[in-house]
Amino acid sequence: MYRYTKLSVLAIAIACAGAAAYAAQGSMENDAEAITKARIPLIQAVNAAEQHANGKASRAEFENSKQGWVYDVEVVSGAKVIDVRVDAEKGAVISAAEDKADHDDDHDK
Numbered sequence: 001m002y003r004y005t006k007l008s009v010l011a012i013a014i015a016c017a018g019a020a021a022y023a024a025q026g027s028m029e030n031d032a033e034a035i036t037k038a039r040i041p042l043i044q045a046v047n048a049a050e051q052h053a054n055g056k057a058s059r060a061e062f063e064n065s066k067q068g069w070v071y072d073v074e075v076v077s078g079a080k081v082i083d084v085r086v087d088a089e090k091g092a093v094i095s096a097a098e099d100k101a102d103h104d105d106d107h108d109k
Helices: 002-026 031-035 042-053
Strands: 056-065 068-077 080-087 093-098
Touching: 031 056, 042 056, 042 068, 042 080, 042 093
Parallel strands: none
Antiparallel strands: 056 068, 068 080, 080 093
């Protein structure tokens, strides 16, 4: 009888943990909701990235990162492709790095 009590408590704990994880996932903002709250519009982020990298934007995405919501802008400058991250709240360039091998679209379907 004691063994079934332990199993029941374990099953209840697992169910509660799963329910908490599901509830937390439901409260996360998706891109469409978050971009409406961004202080910086996409066009301003693209302009900042183009000026920073001295080139023309070829692609831009709005995504959640460790820094918070950012615009990830791919800029072509001469023969180089530069990935520029722009803060969606301040419009400041967070980072810029040359994209040696374009693997950024591997997750796209």
